[in-house]
Amino acid sequence: MNKTIKKLRISLAIAMTKLTVFGLRLLNRGGTSLPGKIALKIYPNLLSELSGKFRIIMITGTNGKTTTSRIVAGMLDQSGIKYITNKAGANLASGITTTLISALSLTGKPLVRTALLETDEAAFRTIAPKLRPETAIITNFFRDQLDRFGELYTTLNGVREGVSGTPDTTLILNADDSLCASLGQNVPNPVLYFGFAEGAYPEADESGKTDAAFCIHCSSRYTYSSTTFGHLGHFLCPSCQYTRPAAQIECTQVLAYDNLSSTIEIQMPEEKFSVKLALPGLYNIYNALAGAALGHILNLKEKELVHVLEGFECGFGRMESVMVQNRHLKLILVKNPTGFNQVLKYLLTQKDRCIVALAINDKLADGTDISWLWDVDFEILAFMQEKVGAFYVSGIRAEDMALRLKYAGIPEDGILIEHDENKLIDRLIEASGENETIYLLPTYTAMLDIRKNLKDRFKLKDFWK
Structure with a gap:
């Protein structure tokens, strides 16, 4: 040239x-x-x-x-x-x-x-x-x-x-x-x-x-x-x-x-x-x-x-902690069985009452094959059911996540499905008390959507800053 x-x-x-x-x-x-x-x-x-x-x-x-x-x-x-x-x-x-x-x-x-x-x-x-x-x-x-x-x-x-x-x-x-x-x-x-x-x-x-x-x-x-x-x-x-x-x-x-x-x-x-x-x-x-x-x-x-x-401060969606109406909301990206298992073991260290939400998408950036959810050891969540007020599931594959939790031994009445992100955040806030922790575990594109929602509602920094 x-x-x-x-x-x-x-x-x-x-x-x-x-x-x-x-x-x-x-x-x-x-x-x-x-x-x-x-x-x-x-x-x-x-x-x-x-x-x-x-x-x-x-x-x-x-x-x-x-x-x-x-x-x-x-x-x-x-x-x-x-x-x-x-x-x-x-x-x-x-x-x-x-x-x-x-x-x-x-x-x-x-x-x-x-x-x-x-x-x-x-x-x-x-x-x-x-x-x-x-x-x-x-x-x-x-x-x-x-x-x-x-x-x-x-x-x-x-x-x-x-x-x-x-x-x-x-x-x-x-x-x-x-x-x-x-x-x-x-x-x-x-x-x-x-x-x-x-x-x-x-x-x-x-x-x-x-x-x-x-x-x-x-x-x-x-x-x-x-x-x-x-x-x-x-x-x-x-x-x-x-x-x-x-x-x-x-x-x-x-x-x-x-x-x-x-x-x-x-x-x-x-x-x-x-x-x-x-x-x-x-x-x-x-x-x-x-x-x-x-x-x-x-x-x-x-x-x-x-x-x-x-x-060190946790980065965008990686153990990122956000104060939402006096609740500690933690965003923790999940994307494969090994990483997800480590997040679940981390949840077991939680000593006080908390709320857990899982948002699963299957877009290209998440991986369109979600069969990997069956390789995650969700069964260990049974050990913290007394501390968890409810398990919320959201995202495109919310029903698949709910089914996986059911087979992991979580009672059906303790699994709540909410596809709408705004309503999900409202329900998480309503279900938790002041100073309690909300753990929100999304796949990548679900994290982008949820964080944008949180940014618009609670004035967070843009993800590129």
């Missing part, structure tokens, strides 16, 4: 993106993906052209991308590094293009030099080689949206292909995930592992290992000396000896754990400290460790790491 034409197309792509974002924001729309789609239509190789303008940190994996991104953002803030990020979670090529262009002047000059990009695990294969990130955090791999991602190893191999196209990228990998840890084998990349020390959180449940029960190399069944949840833990293949790699960033103890926070001990390469995480849930400890690993790369010390991890 002629250099002059190329420059003109890049300039046009930048201008059209900025104009489209401006127009959509005037209409109170997010403007996170459409502008990037227009830019890539004008110049399809735009991401490769933009990569040299930024120091790029990419975060991908099945669960924990958004929360880990927010923790890493705190690490960058603590380091005094200015950056751009796709905070709204638009993590496909179009959303990432919009994000990068928003950090450019009209002439294409970068306004900041660092880009923190949450990246869809299926899109990482093609985006990473174009952007050539300095660092890539890969959180974990679990079965998720079979209609979109396909078989689990398809997703893993796609990410592996992305890694192979970025040999200079520093990889931050989950040592406890046999799939994720394998990405650090036989590669030229610098690798930093994070995970739980052996026995730091003993977990007796063996049922969750079905996602990756067999060795990735020889297909023998793994043995575990300790586990956390799902297939995460200290694994060993007795046949080929593939085993969990040593982690440089480890949780060595879980000192306290409830529905508000977790207090843990973290072993860094050169220091050990205790920290009270400002977010609950066992899975969020992994997110904190991944963020601490990036903090280590940034040369942050104990005091600075603790400051970020203790002051």
Whole structure:
């Protein structure tokens, strides 16, 4: 392509993106993906052209991308590094293009030099080689949206292909995930592992290992000396000896754990400290460790790491807490069996009376196949029926969710269906008392709809802010 034409197309792509974002924001729309789609239509190789303008940190994996991104953002803030990020979670090529262009002047000059990009695990294969990130955090791999991602190893191999196209990228990998840890084998990349020390959180449940029960190399069944949840833990293949790699960033103890926070001990390469995480849930400890690993790369010390991890605020729809008429409403995104099971175990830590609502959609962004609901351990909700005033179900597949709860042992008269979002919120408020907690567990598009409703009614921040 002629250099002059190329420059003109890049300039046009930048201008059209900025104009489209401006127009959509005037209409109170997010403007996170459409502008990037227009830019890539004008110049399809735009991401490769933009990569040299930024120091790029990419975060991908099945669960924990958004929360880990927010923790890493705190690490960058603590380091005094200015950056751009796709905070709204638009993590496909179009959303990432919009994000990068928003950090450019009209002439294409970068306004900041660092880009923190949450990246869809299926899109990482093609985006990473174009952007050539300095660092890539890969959180974990679990079965998720079979209609979109396909078989689990398809997703893993796609990410592996992305890694192979970025040999200079520093990889931050989950040592406890046999799939994720394998990405650090036989590669030229610098690798930093994070995970739980052996026995730091003993977990007796063996049922969750079905996602990756067999060795990735020889297909023998793994043995575990300790586990956390799902297939995460200290694994060993007795046949080929593939085993969990040593982690440089480890949780060595879980000192306290409830529905508000977790207090843990973290072993860094050169220091050990205790920290009270400002977010609950066992899975969020992994997110904190991944963020601490990036903090280590940034040369942050104990005091600075603790400051970020203790002051972190939950992101958009991820343990997001909203005060609604003196009720604590917690929005917790659910999207696959392993993540949902961890949310349910988190609910068991609730000590006081609460209300639980589940909103299930089956749009493309949620996954059109909802058979995964039958792999979720809803049966454990029977242990908290005395604390739960009622179980409300909503969304396009509300009836399917109600049926699943019925088979989980929840009495039919304790399952209430409400499709209308406004009425659902009203009923949740009416059913709860002052200072009680409402847990609202939506799939992705249901979360967008409910949060927009909450924003309009209770003046919340826009999701892209």
